[in-house]
Amino acid sequence: MNILDTLLFGNGINIQYGGEDNLNKAIILRAIDNVYKDKIPKHVLIDEPDLLLSFFGTLFREIDAVLKGEYNQLAITSDEKKSISYFLEYYSSKKSLNITSIGFEDYYLVLDLMFRKNKITNPDAYFTRETFKRFFIHSIYNDGKVNQIYKYFPDNFRDFFNDFDTLFTTNYDRNIEFFTNRKVYYLHGAFHIKADVYDENSLRNYMSDRPLDNIEIDPNYHHLYSNALTTYNGNHKLFSIKQGLHANQAIEKFKYAYSTQEGVRRDIESWANDDNELVRKLHESIKLKDDNPKLAFAESYPIKEFETIKGNLTILGLAPNNDTHIFDIINNNDNIDKVTYYYYSSNQNHQIENMLDNKTLILKDVKLLWNKYK
Amino acid sequence: MNNDILTIAKDWTGSIMSIKDIENEYRNITPPKKGYLYKISYKYIKDIDKIRAKYPKDHILNSDFDSNISLLTINLNIIAANNNVDPATVFLCATNKKNKKY
Numbered sequence: 079m080n081i082l083d084t085l086l087f088g089n090g091i092n093i094q095y096g097g098e099d100n101l102n103k104a105i106i107l108r109a110i111d112n113v114y115k116d117k118i119p120k121h122v123l124i125d126e127p128d129l130l131l132s133f134f135g136t137l138f139r140e141i142d143a144v145l146k147g148e149y150n151q152l153a154i155t156s157d158e159k160k161s162i163s164y165f166l167e168y169y170s171s172k173k174s175l176n177i178t179s180i181g182f183e184d185y186y187l188v189l190d191l192m193f194r195k196n197k198i199t200n201p202d203a204y205f206t207r208e209t210f211k212r213f214f215i216h217s218i219y220n221d222g223k224v225n226q227i228y229k230y231f232p233d234n235f236r237d238f239f240n241d242f243d244t245l246f247t248t249n250y251d252r253n254i255e256f257f258t259n260r261k262v263y264y265l266h267g268a269f270h271i272k273a274d275v276y277d278e279n280s281l282r283n284y285m286s287d288r289p290l291d292n293i294e295i296d297p298n299y300h301h302l303y304s305n306a307l308t309t310y311n312g313n314h315k316l317f318s319i320k321q322g323l324h325a326n327q328a329i330e331k332f333k334y335a336y337s338t339q340e341g342v343r344r345d346i347e348s349w350a351n352d353d354n355e356l357v358r359k360l361h362e363s364i365k366l367k368d369d370n371p372k373l374a375f376a377e378s379y380p381i382k383e384f385e386t387i388k389g390n391l392t393i394l395g396l397a398p399n400n401d402t403h404i405f406d407i408i409n410n411n412d413n414i415d416k417v418t419y420y421y422y423s424s425n426q427n428h429q430i431e432n433m434l435d436n437k438t439l440i441l442k443d444v445k446l447l448w449n450k451y452k
Numbered sequence: 453m454n455n456d457i458l459t460i461a462k463d464w465t466g467s468i469m470s471i472k473d474i475e476n477e478y479r480n481i482t483p484p485k486k487g488y489l490y491k492i493s494y495k496y497i498k499d500i501d502k503i504r505a506k507y508p509k510d511h512i513l514n515s516d517f518d519s520n521i522s523l524l525t526i527n528l529n530i531i532a533a534n535n536n537v538d539p540a541t542v543f544l545c546a547t548n549k550k551n552k553k554y
Binding site: 103107110114128129131173177 | 507
């Protein structure tokens with residue numbers, strides 16, 4: 079029987095062939111520069127981008143307090159506590175920091191802690207967080223240049239991909255898809271895939287308060303309506319990734335009970351006029367599903383496919399920071415026999431060994447690979 | 453060096469460096485580099501004035517001192533990132549008029 083080979087790749091490929099434009103420092107500086115050069119689509123992001131810049135400055139000035147432990151008591155969930163502990167472990171040892179020294183996803187943690195400190199709740203917190211994320215997504219997209227990096231790949235780099243049966247990525251760009259002309263699974267979404275709320279085929283947009291009614295999508299900035307996922311904590315990413323899947327499983331069960339059990343049907347019917355808006359919406363979605371069983375919330379992240387991979391897995395250009403959920407899934411998958419991890423710095427290897435302690439692990443220096451494909 | 457200016461340098465730039473290390477880094481920078489950082493900071497500070505000029509007087513960027521400082525934080529950090537120095541050191545270079553002559 080053939081053993082399946084799967085490749086999981088991250089931003090390391092873009093950094094190797096696309097250069098410094100794809101580093102955290104460049105992403106942050108370009109995000110700021112976009113404001114100064116009036117390259118922020120105000121109608122999509124924010125009317126006055128200068129305010130976003132000022133807020134970013136305020137956020138950075140809080141880092142010193144975070145490092146002094148002044149925010150520790152504001153971390154409530156175990157995920158937040160874990161994230162703040164990682165943040166302190168990683169940044170406390172630095173003698174000097176500037177605004178580009180902080181991983182852009184780590185700013186979301188500081189943002190959430192600041193919201194809690196200042197008692198800022200939804201919808202204000204939600205809109206601020208989403209605007210801030212788009213500020214960085216727009217910078218990563220880099221006027222579409224991020225999708226052109228494959229033009230710098232050497233031809234023989236195709237040989238490397240030919241060794242794999244399936245390709246997964248945490249990147250949002252389509253370079254490998256264009257280069258290999260093969261299907262790529264976008265674990266964290268992609269610039270060309272719409273987020274559930276903007277997907278006209280999603281059950282969400284069949285409901286009476288369909289989000290699309292209040293949004294005018296500008297196709298010139300499609301990446302800002304995409305399902306590209308960015309947050310500071312692996313479990314938060316996993317929650318978003320599985321949201322569509324879990325919503326569909328729940329609605330399917332409700333629909334089954336609604337159509338087969340008279341008592342449940344009566345109960346659900348009574349929710350139509352419930353005081354609670356969420357209950358009313360649940361009623362509406364069950365009815366929609368009952369009328370049209372094909373309707374479903376968009377499941378735009380290939381998590382089921384990733385959780386069921388078998389055989390050998392190779393990981394290239396992917397650092398574990400902020401993506402611990404992926405390493406947990408791999409480590410808990412009994413059908414994966416062997417993992418090959420290409421490391422950039424051997425300093426990371428101890429962390430990788432700990433995260434994949436259930437697996438036969440082979441560590442390889444990525445520089446040897448890059449030397450082969452120059 | 454005056455401790456007040458060092459404290460302000462830290463607060464306004466978000467620097468995490470110790471006062472002592474900021475002072476040492478500033479002292480160890482060559483005069484031409486201090487002059488360069490002064491000039492480039494001056495340009496960036498002028499850019500903040502241009503931003504403020506776009507808005508009415510009662511706008512938060514004109515009426516709230518802290519929002520203004522946060523814009524300064526951004527600009528001094530850009531210079532710090534591009535010149536491999538601590539942002540507080542950039543602040544010291546920018547605020548010492550003696551650096552203008554270099």
